[in-house]
Amino acid sequence: MSESARGGNPAPPRRERLRGRLLVGQSGGPTVAINSSLVGIIHEALGYAEIEGIYGMRSGILGGLREEFVDLGKENPATIEGLRYTPSAALGSSRHKLTPNDYDRILQVFRAHNVRYLCLIGGNDSMDTARRLEELGSTAGYELHVMGVPKTVDNDLVHTDHCPGYGSAARFVALMVRDTSLDTIAGALSTPVKIVEIMGRQAGWLTAAAALAKEGQEESPPDLIYVPERPFSIERFLADVRQTCQERGRCVVALSEGVHDEAGNFFAAMSSATDAFGHRQLGGASVYLSQLVNDELGLKSRFEKSDTLQRSMMVCSSPVDLNEAYMVGRMAIRHMMEGISGKMVTLVRAPGPGYYCSSGLADLQQVAAAERLLPDEYLDERGHPTAAFIAYATPLLGGLLPPYTQLAGYPVPRLPGD
Amino acid sequence: MSESARGGNPAPPRRERLRGRLLVGQSGGPTVAINSSLVGIIHEALGYAEIEGIYGMRSGILGGLREEFVDLGKENPATIEGLRYTPSAALGSSRHKLTPNDYDRILQVFRAHNVRYLCLIGGNDSMDTARRLEELGSTAGYELHVMGVPKTVDNDLVHTDHCPGYGSAARFVALMVRDTSLDTIAGALSTPVKIVEIMGRQAGWLTAAAALAKEGQEESPPDLIYVPERPFSIERFLADVRQTCQERGRCVVALSEGVHDEAGNFFAAMSSATDAFGHRQLGGASVYLSQLVNDELGLKSRFEKSDTLQRSMMVCSSPVDLNEAYMVGRMAIRHMMEGISGKMVTLVRAPGPGYYCSSGLADLQQVAAAERLLPDEYLDERGHPTAAFIAYATPLLGGLLPPYTQLAGYPVPRLPGD
16 A cells, blocks of 8 residues: 555654553444444554553444443454444444543543543544544644544545445345346236335435446336435426336336425425324335325325344445454554554555555544545436446445346247137 | 154155146245255156156246246256255246236146146245135146245245245344444444334344343344234334433334335335425335434434345345255255145244154145244234244254354553553
């Protein structure tokens, strides 16, 4: 890996490194890869005498405030290794947002345990927390090295080619859409419409991955793809579904949970449904639109609403993703040992035809403040993913999907009866 | 395989077998294994000179009525072989119920193409169709050999130890519940409840498979399991969820889509929700109950509603299931070549500690008329699956799930601040 690829200038090697404990936390929505980053951090940290203990925070930064630590150095090495293939966040997670009211307490805890190195694995919010803690140390004159390790199935962090966790979730989405589409095709005579709802409130990266189920065949499902980067119109949606059914005898829709109209209204706001007890029914966009297709178009429709399964189904994980998640964990420690702090490790894709990815660095501040949506070059005029997106995403899934075959279907000529 | 295991007395070998075409159809909901049965049928049929062509019906028996046949003998052998790992029904499916009005037409088509052998792959309804066609041949004096090949993720056919398709769907359910449970545990501080909805309108076999996610640990999720074989009470459900959250800090629920109250009311009937446009919202039991947990218990709840993914996700398939599906396909042809007709091939588990399964035969008539629910010995007083069910189901999934590890979590003693 070249120095320039790291995205920053590492400090010159220090004669003597700061001695102290390393604290690790996992935040936000878990993924199948977030434990791989944890293992990378632990494995690398075990190689430095200056790191006098590796503690894990329970439930992200909440565990810091509550002083709920576990001693990761005491774990069986086979347990740690096994976490690379165990989904979800082994330390537990939270979405606690650190406020200035928390600063005294967290500093007190860090001092008491001589925490000198801190790694937070997470998305934007976690990077913001990491940034605050880095500043807190500087302001208080308490030497603390902080490093962010990226993780999000949303793939919406800036200054990194992609985010650990995304490739595996994208692989799940592609497999889910491909398999459920085949089911829809087989039964299209009775139920021609299928709406598959996909995670991503603001960014359509995960929904766009549904296009990988096409495997290069434009006529293959999903037939329609709706990402939040384009305004959603119920009228246009219904017209699209009707037309697709007329042309192809079926319509498989990949729908982002975050689609909204021009004014920014989500479906939860659009639908004011209540049941007999006065409870609001919140099934999500796919439930609502599926019913609408039934009622307005007279076409039988089903929906597929996998929830956290999208980010947790290990059997769908991308080996490329798991390996990169492990690598960014290791690199976070290596950079801290070089005296670097206040950065997030990034993934840097080498130019060229093959896929090769190394790591780099970005300022926590810059990462925390921004969100990366699908760029225009990845969406065509209909809002469907372009060939450029397919080229971008395919290697992240660990390559192509396992092959299926399809009957050529040689028709038998009809015969007159006797 | 012993003769007695076949469940019938094969006719003595015929000096000369009937010559004619073999017609194959797939019916009902597709599975990951139904194409394996098709391949088994094709592979076996290729070995008999009397079978003068292998035709596939498009969309089940509808293809018979419409004379929509494809010539499977012309397909590339690699395409056929690849179907063993391709989910859904390659020939298309339908749920058309044959009526006496159809009889003349179907007989006309069979005569025109000299169809003498017929295999239908499907569940109860398909076995009923097969039975009618067998009778039709007898009544009309048209020699037609008919064999049923079982397929259903519901596992509700009688006279067979289990049904091809079930093991793979059960494996999906176990993996889904295990993975999404780990996600729930990690985020239980903010969202402690997860309701996972599982297929099966009448029979709880697939929902019961969620218990395999426990891997023998009683305290592991799923915490609550509701099958249709036991009456469902919303009040008891809410009390169960509340108590589980108090005791375990989280509650993962495996919920059959078919749960109903003492009077037999499903949720679709219980909920009369309409939206602003007057459309009924049908999200299913999990959507409804998830909202109820939020509103009535003040506990944040999510739901997981995979739809046909449960029966189509090839990456979750059980190799045992795929192999058995292939075997019953082959055996259907072999038995027809022995002169047997009007039967369904069954799976017969050998007694003893290991798992070994051969095939047998059952009368189409008996299979078509009945439905096998979970027997009492497989459900305890709470309606949760027993150890006997676990022993029954485990080998069908292709054995244990891939291992995960869990931190021992050695607590770090709290220290006084400075």
